[in-house]
Amino acid sequence: MSTAPSSSSSGIKRKPSVIITIGMAGAGKSTFVQRINSYLHSLDPPSPPYILNLDPAVTQVPYEANIDIRDTVNYQEVMKQYNLGPNGGILTALNLFTTKFDQVLGIVEKRADTVDHIILDTPGQIEIFTWSASGAIITDAIASSLPTVVAYIVDTPRSSAPATFMSNMLYACSIMYKTKLPFILVFNKTDVQPHDFALEWMQDFEAFQSALASHSGSHDSEGEPTYMNSLMNSMSLVLDEFYKHLKAVGVSSMTGDGVKEFFDAVEESREVYEKEYLPELERSRAAREKTLQDVKDDSMSRLMKDLAVDRAKNPDAALHDRWASDEEDDDDDAEINIIDRSEEPWPGQYIDMTRARRQDGEQINWPRPS
Numbered sequence: 532m533s534t535a536p537s538s539s540s541s542g543i544k545r546k547p548s549v550i551i552t553i554g555m556a557g558a559g560k561s562t563f564v565q566r567i568n569s570y571l572h573s574l575d576p577p578s579p580p581y582i583l584n585l586d587p588a589v590t591q592v593p594y595e596a597n598i599d600i601r602d603t604v605n606y607q608e609v610m611k612q613y614n615l616g617p618n619g620g621i622l623t624a625l626n627l628f629t630t631k632f633d634q635v636l637g638i639v640e641k642r643a644d645t646v647d648h649i650i651l652d653t654p655g656q657i658e659i660f661t662w663s664a665s666g667a668i669i670t671d672a673i674a675s676s677l678p679t680v681v682a683y684i685v686d687t688p689r690s691s692a693p694a695t696f697m698s699n700m701l702y703a704c705s706i707m708y709k710t711k712l713p714f715i716l717v718f719n720k721t722d723v724q725p726h727d728f729a730l731e732w733m734q735d736f737e738a739f740q741s742a743l744a745s746h747s748g749s750h751d752s753e754g755e756p757t758y759m760n761s762l763m764n765s766m767s768l769v770l771d772e773f774y775k776h777l778k779a780v781g782v783s784s785m786t787g788d789g790v791k792e793f794f795d796a797v798e799e800s801r802e803v804y805e806k807e808y809l810p811e812l813e814r815s816r817a818a819r820e821k822t823l824q825d826v827k828d829d830s831m832s833r834l835m836k837d838l839a840v841d842r843a844k845n846p847d848a849a850l851h852d853r854w855a856s857d858e859e860d861d862d863d864d865a866e867i868n869i870i871d872r873s874e875e876p877w878p879g880q881y882i883d884m885t886r887a888r889r890q891d892g893e894q895i896n897w898p899r900p901s
């Protein structure tokens with residue numbers, strides 16, 4: 532029993548799959564992460580994943596994270612120091628952690644040879660990850676290095692009303708188009724409510740529309756469809772296209788039902804990543820490099836034109852510009868002092884101006900107006 536071959540026929544260890552779990556608060560992300568963690572441990576041979584907890588505010592997680600944001604940033608302290616409320620504190624803690632994400636990625640890449648799955652558990656407040664620069668930086672950084680899939684966790688019992696289902700799907704849709712990554716809808720808590728209704732609504736928009744029509748509040752006092760009803764009808768047509776691009780599985784993080792199907796979907800998504808996401812990533816990288824090169828070429832050609840104009844105006848200028856030969860000799864061996872800031876700091880590199888102390892009795896003559 533194994534989810535996927537961990538090495539290819541050539542004997543080269545294949546890269547691990549990264550699973551980013553995202554979902555509304557209380558949808559069951561942490562419980563789901565623990566469930567897939569225990570599933571991977573139960574395989575023969577066991578295939579323990581590498582887990583990153585990115586929720587700084589969680590008090591307890593049901594799994595042991597390999598990297599935990601709480602070890603790096605104290606969210607309570609951030610709230611105090613920056614005078615923030617809980618959400619601002621979580622966002623700032625994530626921002627601070629993201630400044631170190633290159634180190635995290637370095638560690639993760641080193642682990643890539645020994646694990647088959649890397650799992651990211653994200654903050655409970657969904658928008659802190661999905662609509663922040665930090666969330667985008669973390670997602671892009673990891674997805675450009677390893678095959679990545681988004682697992683969007685849905686609280687199935689709480690999405691059984693057509694309007695709630697629709698708003699959850701719209702949110703999922705916006706995340707899918709933002710990340711452009713392969714996307715798996717995980718209908719969680721199927722032990723409480725099976726997810727068949729959701730699959731039916733996704734496959735047949737007429738079924739969704741009739742569920743909507745039969746729901747109370749869909750018609751006004753004169754029997755006309757309400758504004759909300761008409762809006763959701765139109766939205767369901769829009770979402771029809773979105774449903775074609777994703778996989779949906781039903782899971783119970785409580786009982787473990789559907790976890791095997793989830794990993795099958797991860798495996799299929801890996802192919803989508805390699806066929807669609809990776810070429811797109813390389814295309815946009817090449818486009819970015821081309822734009823940069825075009826800007827450089829343009830500046831250079833303008834500089835050369837300016838030089839040509841100067842030379843035409845004053846043909847002798849170049850003669851006067853010559854250095855004396857002894858000056859040239861002096862400079863020949865001079866080292867160009869380029870500082871690589873990514874190297875180890877050297878003594879005195881960091882001068883914290885806020886801490887510089889004045890000598891006792893030292894007078895400072897501040898400049899005064901007039």
Ligand SMILES: Nc1nc2c(ncn2[C@@H]2O[C@H](COP(=O)(O)OP(=O)(O)OP(=O)(O)O)[C@@H](O)[C@H]2O)c(=O)[nH]1
Pocket residue numbers: 554555556557558559560561562563589654655656719720721722723782783784785786
């Ligand atoms: N019955 C049932 N309950 C579940 C399932 N998955 C999670 N829960 C419960 O749902 C509640 C929320 O689960 P969490 O895993 O804390 O959800 P979360 O999305 O991580 O929540 P945040 O920490 O707010 O992000 C807990 O009480 C879980 O026990 C499931 O598959 N079935």
